[in-house]
Amino acid sequence: MGGFHNLLVIHTIPQDQLDRVKKEFENVYYYPFPRDIPEEVLEAIDVIFVGRLGFSPCIKSLAELPKLWFVQAASTGLERIIPAVASISHKDVTHVHLANAAGGYVQTIPNFVISYITALLGLIPSQIYLQRTQKRWVHGDEVMADAGLKGSYVGKSIIGKTIGFLGYGTLGRESARLCSIFPKVRLIAANSDGKRKAEDGYVIDGTGDFDASLPAQMYSTNDPTSFEAFLKECDILVASLPHTKQTVGLLDSGKLSLMKPGGLFINVGRGSLIKSEHILESLDAPNGLYGAAIDVTDPEPLEDNHPLWSHPRLIITPHLSGEPENEMQTSIDILLTNTQRLVAGKDVLNKCSFETGY
Missing domain, CATH: 3.40.50.720 (NAD(P)-binding Rossmann-like Domain)
Incomplete structure (x- = not known):
């Protein structure tokens, strides 16, 4: 994908969806939460796909990821994702685009x-x-x-x-x-x-x-x-x-x-x-x-x-209303759509703020 090269996936996703993103990025690093991520990977990535459990504990601050440009959440709620930058000034991540997966959960x-x-x-x-x-x-x-x-x-x-x-x-x-x-x-x-x-x-x-x-x-x-x-x-x-x-x-x-x-x-x-x-x-x-x-x-x-x-x-009900049968496919659709939009100079869909949490 022109403009983006290295995707870090911090979420468990099915093989067919992993294969999809591998066709779009030069390198896909698959480290589902909470696995440790090598330092050289953190230094290389420009896009992160993160699940509802948030970032792996080894990521202390997004400001320390030198090439990061875009974070796509696989869920709508960001309450476990935002704390990863709570200890730093929000101005340190203003260059990082953030989006959630709102719109996919209307299915259920x-x-x-x-x-x-x-x-x-x-x-x-x-x-x-x-x-x-x-x-x-x-x-x-x-x-x-x-x-x-x-x-x-x-x-x-x-x-x-x-x-x-x-x-x-x-x-x-x-x-x-x-x-x-x-x-x-x-x-x-x-x-x-x-x-x-x-x-x-x-x-x-x-x-x-x-x-x-x-x-x-x-x-x-x-x-x-x-x-x-x-x-x-x-x-x-x-x-x-x-x-x-x-x-x-x-x-x-x-x-x-x-x-x-x-x-x-x-x-x-x-x-x-x-x-x-x-x-x-x-x-x-x-x-x-x-x-x-x-x-x-x-x-x-x-x-x-x-x-x-x-x-x-x-x-x-045990918080199961938001579990559509094709949830991950839709979330990956949003990820790929947003990366394509950024490459084209457009803003992301479902744009969110690290400061407000939505």
């Missing part, structure tokens, strides 16, 4: 979002649990009792609900597109500045909301008044935010209480968005959440016997 995570919503509205987890454990046909009143609810069983409808997307990147956009198929739903979204932005990252054809036209209104998380107004509109809140200084603890039970009574909370971003006890408080509060579903937890992994495990209206 938004599907989980739809599954969570419909399962919670129908109290399907209680139905499955009762019949699997009791091995008999159960009745609606038993389902309600298992869910900790009173009254006769009715399946709630998504029709006419307001669905708010906290974070409107590739995951929020594709989740919104899928939710838009339901009749009379109202879609709204919140990002840091409350502005509609065209998608400028990697996009799989046919997915997403390129021009951010689906939300009826946009809100700002940086503006407390705007953020409060956003939450008050939500019947269903879908969070897909990354882990950054700004997103840690952004939600709590007080903010969830602003939602319409009997709402749903979905989190497919990072568990640091909200502490576990606040989710429990919101589920058990009068006029609180009807249900919640989380693919990420605080802490993660969630320890044994944590109270979250036993709540009947909470779905917990």
Whole structure:
């Protein structure tokens, strides 16, 4: 590949994908995390492909890699990658381009979002649990009792609900597109500045909301008044935010209480968005959440016997929503696309900042 010669792969990848990159670079050095990397390799590389576990311990600072020009992450989240440069001034790596693999995970995570919503509205987890454990046909009143609810069983409808997307990147956009198929739903979204932005990252054809036209209104998380107004509109809140200084603890039970009574909370971003006890408080509060579903937890992994495990209206999945069957192929697609763009004098897709973490 003209302009780039030496690729360091710090991630376990299948042989077919390793063969792909070997056709594009003069030299490919394969040292999956956490293997030590020879000094002569570190001095030669100009591109790094790094997995979600981050850089190998032998790499103390990217500023010490004299020829490094580009770092491509194989994941969307960068919280384990950024610490590799946390001890140095960010100005020392301003010449290094950084990109993540956002856009590839729309193949599965938004599907989980739809599954969570419909399962919670129908109290399907209680139905499955009762019949699997009791091995008999159960009745609606038993389902309600298992869910900790009173009254006769009715399946709630998504029709006419307001669905708010906290974070409107590739995951929020594709989740919104899928939710838009339901009749009379109202879609709204919140990002840091409350502005509609065209998608400028990697996009799989046919997915997403390129021009951010689906939300009826946009809100700002940086503006407390705007953020409060956003939450008050939500019947269903879908969070897909990354882990950054700004997103840690952004939600709590007080903010969830602003939602319409009997709402749903979905989190497919990072568990640091909200502490576990606040989710429990919101589920058990009068006029609180009807249900919640989380693919990420605080802490993660969630320890044994944590109270979250036993709540009947909470779905917990073990951070597997972002494991598409062709994940590595897509990540390598992004790597090769970005290196070609840099050689052509263009900026990378999914450009990220070492300073902000996204």
